[in-house]
Amino acid sequence: MANYFSSSFTLGILGGGQLGKMMGYETRKYDIKTHVLDPSDQAPFRIACDYFEQGDLMDFDTVYNFGKKVDVLTFEIESVNVDALEKLEEEGKKVYPSAKTLRNIQDKGVQKNFYKNNSIPTAPFLVFKDKFQLTEAIVRKEVTLPFVWKSCTGGYDGKGVSVIRTEEDMIPLPEVACIAEKLIPFKNELAVIVARNVSGEVKTYPVVEMEFHPEANQVEYVICPARISDNVAAKARAVAEKVSEAFKHVGLLAVELFQTEDNEIIVNEVAPRPHNSGHYSIEASYCNQFEQHIRAILDLPLGNTQNKVGGIMVNLVGAEGHTGEVVYKNIERIMAMDGVTPHIYGKKQTRPFRKMGHVTIVDESIDKAREVAERVKGLIEVVSK
Amino acid sequence: MANYFSSSFTLGILGGGQLGKMMGYETRKYDIKTHVLDPSDQAPFRIACDYFEQGDLMDFDTVYNFGKKVDVLTFEIESVNVDALEKLEEEGKKVYPSAKTLRNIQDKGVQKNFYKNNSIPTAPFLVFKDKFQLTEAIVRKEVTLPFVWKSCTGGYDGKGVSVIRTEEDMIPLPEVACIAEKLIPFKNELAVIVARNVSGEVKTYPVVEMEFHPEANQVEYVICPARISDNVAAKARAVAEKVSEAFKHVGLLAVELFQTEDNEIIVNEVAPRPHNSGHYSIEASYCNQFEQHIRAILDLPLGNTQNKVGGIMVNLVGAEGHTGEVVYKNIERIMAMDGVTPHIYGKKQTRPFRKMGHVTIVDESIDKAREVAERVKGLIEVVSK
Numbered sequence: 001m002a003n004y005f006s007s008s009f010t011l012g013i014l015g016g017g018q019l020g021k022m023m024g025y026e027t028r029k030y031d032i033k034t035h036v037l038d039p040s041d042q043a044p045f046r047i048a049c050d051y052f053e054q055g056d057l058m059d060f061d062t063v064y065n066f067g068k069k070v071d072v073l074t075f076e077i078e079s080v081n082v083d084a085l086e087k088l089e090e091e092g093k094k095v096y097p098s099a100k101t102l103r104n105i106q107d108k109g110v111q112k113n114f115y116k117n118n119s120i121p122t123a124p125f126l127v128f129k130d131k132f133q134l135t136e137a138i139v140r141k142e143v144t145l146p147f148v149w150k151s152c153t154g155g156y157d158g159k160g161v162s163v164i165r166t167e168e169d170m171i172p173l174p175e176v177a178c179i180a181e182k183l184i185p186f187k188n189e190l191a192v193i194v195a196r197n198v199s200g201e202v203k204t205y206p207v208v209e210m211e212f213h214p215e216a217n218q219v220e221y222v223i224c225p226a227r228i229s230d231n232v233a234a235k236a237r238a239v240a241e242k243v244s245e246a247f248k249h250v251g252l253l254a255v256e257l258f259q260t261e262d263n264e265i266i267v268n269e270v271a272p273r274p275h276n277s278g279h280y281s282i283e284a285s286y287c288n289q290f291e292q293h294i295r296a297i298l299d300l301p302l303g304n305t306q307n308k309v310g311g312i313m314v315n316l317v318g319a320e321g322h323t324g325e326v327v328y329k330n331i332e333r334i335m336a337m338d339g340v341t342p343h344i345y346g347k348k349q350t351r352p353f354r355k356m357g358h359v360t361i362v363d364e365s366i367d368k369a370r371e372v373a374e375r376v377k378g379l380i381e382v383v384s385k
Numbered sequence: 386m387a388n389y390f391s392s393s394f395t396l397g398i399l400g401g402g403q404l405g406k407m408m409g410y411e412t413r414k415y416d417i418k419t420h421v422l423d424p425s426d427q428a429p430f431r432i433a434c435d436y437f438e439q440g441d442l443m444d445f446d447t448v449y450n451f452g453k454k455v456d457v458l459t460f461e462i463e464s465v466n467v468d469a470l471e472k473l474e475e476e477g478k479k480v481y482p483s484a485k486t487l488r489n490i491q492d493k494g495v496q497k498n499f500y501k502n503n504s505i506p507t508a509p510f511l512v513f514k515d516k517f518q519l520t521e522a523i524v525r526k527e528v529t530l531p532f533v534w535k536s537c538t539g540g541y542d543g544k545g546v547s548v549i550r551t552e553e554d555m556i557p558l559p560e561v562a563c564i565a566e567k568l569i570p571f572k573n574e575l576a577v578i579v580a581r582n583v584s585g586e587v588k589t590y591p592v593v594e595m596e597f598h599p600e601a602n603q604v605e606y607v608i609c610p611a612r613i614s615d616n617v618a619a620k621a622r623a624v625a626e627k628v629s630e631a632f633k634h635v636g637l638l639a640v641e642l643f644q645t646e647d648n649e650i651i652v653n654e655v656a657p658r659p660h661n662s663g664h665y666s667i668e669a670s671y672c673n674q675f676e677q678h679i680r681a682i683l684d685l686p687l688g689n690t691q692n693k694v695g696g697i698m699v700n701l702v703g704a705e706g707h708t709g710e711v712v713y714k715n716i717e718r719i720m721a722m723d724g725v726t727p728h729i730y731g732k733k734q735t736r737p738f739r740k741m742g743h744v745t746i747v748d749e750s751i752d753k754a755r756e757v758a759e760r761v762k763g764l765i766e767v768v769s770k
Contacts, residue, residue, distance in 0.1 A: 031731035301721035336686035
């Protein structure tokens with residue numbers, strides 16, 4: 001095994017946002033040397049890495065030259081130049097997850113076809129190279145309303161996704177390649193993170209549940225373990241493991257799932273990296289998702305994915321009508337509650353709905369944690385000065 | 386309350402060693418701006434702080450000028466210039482723990498007298514201004530062998546302490562101010578960390594137990610919770626709280642205790658900072674000691690000091706006969722065990738007995754954790770290339 005600890009070994013990370021920053025705690029814990037590339041000179045991970053470079057993650061030369069200088073290359077965001085990763089791999093550089101995995105995920109059309117070809121359950125869909133093609137298909141009744149529109153690239157945090165119920169809903173859609181997906185009513189949105197190291201060792205985290213706000217159709221709480229039957233949980237883990245097996249990814253694969261009205265489990269989409277749905281693991285799991293990702297890509301043994309205690313995660317997003325220097329209103333009040341840990345990503349400026357941090361609530365009882373989470377949600381506010 | 390998070394507020398930390406480094410994870414988590422002063426340009430905390438200054442912690446001007454630039458000043462090591470801290474306090478700077486607390490602790494003679502004056506149980510002792518005075522006292526039979534010799538200043542990690550059984554044992558002792566302490570046989574060495582914030586809120590961590598190697602008289606395992614009776618545990622916490630109350634410290638106070646043959650609890654010594662005996666808390670506690678220290682000195686509400694699971698800490702010290710670039714032999718083998726987390730402090734060079742890191746072992750069952758800890762201890766080796 002290579003000597004990663006307090007040595008000259010260098011891990012390169014594409015992206016220095018909050019996921020990189022949290023990965024950084026683990027590289028510091030193990031004293032693993034890190035190089036980080038990010039377009040922003042304000043990148044949250046900047047100060048805890050050994051070397052920081054400001055640059056465009058989609059630019060071939062920037063990514064390629066950055067990758068040349070490291071021993072193992074990974075990423076915390078999918079929007080990176082895959083051609084550069086491929087070139088680096090051809091030249092023998094270790095890139096985890098691989099360019100191939102990323103190619104199968106980056107484009108939602110390709111990703112959906114991948115599920116189809118690997119007989120992984122997912123909502124029926126059609127792929128269109130532009131808006132005009134889609135419109136024609138609607139006219140020809142190949143696509144019937146209502147349906148879910150997803151842009152093939154560039155979508156994240158709900159961006160690039162919209163439910164089309166009427167012809168009018170089509171108007172604001174951009175002229176990009178897209179998919180039309182059958183709108184399937186679901187009971188629960190679930191997620192399972194699967195870790196797979198270079199040697200092929202696989203470990204699966206418990207199923208988490210996204211609890212939505214009754215009115216605003218927005219995830220309010222990420223709850224681990226999910227409050228679902230053992231049957232459904234087992235089925236969800238099995239599907240996630242099948243997806244992981246199909247991708248043969250190295251690192252983490254966050255698999256977002258729907259539990260349909262008739263308790264079927266279908267795949268929504270995946271992310272080949274640490275994921276918002278795994279943030280609870282920092283406080284609740286024996287081995288958190290960030291340490292697990294590092295273990296996996298360095299081919300170290302995977303850590304224990306079980307929970308020490310139940311965990312709930314609440315996102316801290318910028319309040320509407322607030323733009324400017326951030327203030328975390330009532331943070332000292334939520335810190336007075338047992339088992340409550342805020343995470344501040346380090347973005348100095350807040351904007352409406354900007355992801356500024358998250359709060360984890362842990363307790364032996366998930367129901368107790370859920371009560372505390374509601375009090376947290378009711379108190380904390382991300383506002384401007 | 387001041388706005389500490391993603392703001393211009395600046396926390397100054399004297400010392401950038403492993404304690405500072407681990408405190409650093411918490412300042413990053415909360416995005417609290419940090420300035421760090423350390424004599425070594427290789428200080429482990431160097432890369433995760435916002436501003437690093439290399440300088441002598443015992444030099445008045447260095448500490449004073451460093452302190453002027455921050456909003457709150459704290460330390461991770463006792464050997465700092467207290468006059469500078471006092472001057473800063475006089476000028477209205479917030480220094481936590483206070484210069485007064487440090488004055489009562491830095492000199493072991495003063496510390497022991499402090500216990501005496503506050504009727505805190507501790508081993509009988511005499512203070513001597515030099516070796517000659519001590520020798521005279523022995524001749525006059527005011528001090529009788531065997532006894533424990535401690536230098537008044539500069540002692541840590543067992544340095545500056547030795548048991549004097551014969552006249553010959555006196556020969557290697559340095560010519561420094563010292564105390565002679567009655568040698569009291571004890572069953573258990575225990576420790577309790579007490580947190581106290583600026584407003585005077587107090588929380589106490591569970592009692593930890595130091596398990597010694599049967600032959601080599603060296604701590605092998607720090608075990609939380611200690612495997613002692615509830616009676617003894619309650620007594621130990623009560624004594625620790627009495628010590629905390631007497632010092633009226635702000636921040637953490639690690640109270641080292643002896644459980645005597647007849648189950649009395651007496652104070653050995655204290656440290657006004659995060660402590661080796663609290664490292665287990667990173668993985669085992671709801672709120673670890675480093676976060677707790679930050680909360681206390683910033684007058685934030687204190688976190689939950691209870692354990693999520695049982696925790697055991699094993700120090701990683703350089704193996705005898707190995708000096709040079711460090712290699713952590715078998716680290717991948719211990720990482721394959723559930724609940725095992727190595728912490729690598731980031732010192733590139735190993736030396737015999739140098740503290741290079743620690744390993745935490747957590748499990749719901751402390752006895753199970755103890756078994757795993759023994760396997761860890763048997764495998765991991767800190768050697769040179």
